[in-house]
Amino acid sequence: MVEVPPPTPRIVFRRLRPGDADLLDTLDRDEGVMQFLDWEPPSRAGQRAIVTERLRQDERWPGHGCFAAESPAGEFLGWFALTARDRPQVPDLGYRLHRRFWGQGLATEGSRALIDYAFGSIGADAVEADTMAVNQASRRVMTNCGLSYVRTFEVDFDDPLPGTEHGDVLYRITRPEWLARAH
Numbered sequence: 121m122v123e124v125p126p127p128t129p130r131i132v133f134r135r136l137r138p139g140d141a142d143l144l145d146t147l148d149r150d151e152g153v154m155q156f157l158d159w160e161p162p163s164r165a166g167q168r169a170i171v172t173e174r175l176r177q178d179e180r181w182p183g184h185g186c187f188a189a190e191s192p193a194g195e196f197l198g199w200f201a202l203t204a205r206d207r208p209q210v211p212d213l214g215y216r217l218h219r220r221f222w223g224q225g226l227a228t229e230g231s232r233a234l235i236d237y238a239f240g241s242i243g244a245d246a247v248e249a250d251t252m253a254v255n256q257a258s259r260r261v262m263t264n265c266g267l268s269y270v271r272t273f274e275v276d277f278d279d280p281l282p283g284t285e286h287g288d289v290l291y292r293i294t295r296p297e298w299l300a301r302a303h
């Protein structure tokens with residue numbers, strides 16, 4: 121089985137490494153990046169524990185995972201993920217990029233590569249993604265990659281971010297839809 125999605129013209133994917141905690145930390149400490157993510161950045165030790173857990177999940181679900189995204193020159197752009205959750209045949213697509221790389225089509229380019237990989241290499245039946253309804257850039261990435269809006273659902277947080285009242289949105293692309301687009 122292929123271990124990582126193949127590279128795109130501007131993105132090289134690789135598996136996370138234990139030493140990546142600091143890289144992830146710089147991303148998570150940027151308030152702009154975290155605007156629509158209801159999650160307090162963990163301590164350095166916490167970040168290392170997250171990487172360890174992700175590596176453990178990689179062993180459990182070998183085709184899925186969180187992939188560091190680098191430019192062909194080796195600069196860290198951010199990450200893309202296919203998370204198995206409780207249904208490995210319907211992985212959840214996620215992405216987080218440094219702000220200086222936004223607005224250049226990179227999230228769309230990387231997400232398309234992960235979707236092709238999910239259907240072509242790990243046998244997914246569908247790929248899903250969700251985000252806050254007010255996260256327009258993320259929603260646009262989803263539709264640009266061929267995912268369709270499924271539903272809006274309520275989320276309950278102790279300390280909700282602005283916009284939480286509009287709920288979260290779920291998007292999906294099925295294998296037949298992917299085949300119809302790809303061939």
Ligand SMILES: CC(C)(COP(=O)(O)OP(=O)(O)OC[C@H]1O[C@@H](n2cnc3c(N)ncnc32)[C@H](O)[C@@H]1OP(=O)(O)O)[C@@H](O)C(=O)NCCC(=O)NCCS
Pocket residue numbers: 152153154156157214215216217218221222223224225226227228229250251252255256257258260261264
């Ligand atoms: C979401 C994110 C990955 C997008 O990255 P990106 O590389 O800028 O995305 P792309 O350039 O591929 O596409 C962005 C699309 O959103 C559009 N867009 C950006 N900001 C927008 C806004 N405020 N309103 C409407 N559309 C917007 C862009 O025009 C583009 O659409 P287009 O190609 O049809 O013109 C990036 O903003 C990010 O890392 N955000 C923080 C993490 C996050 O929110 N992740 C998703 C949580 S589920």
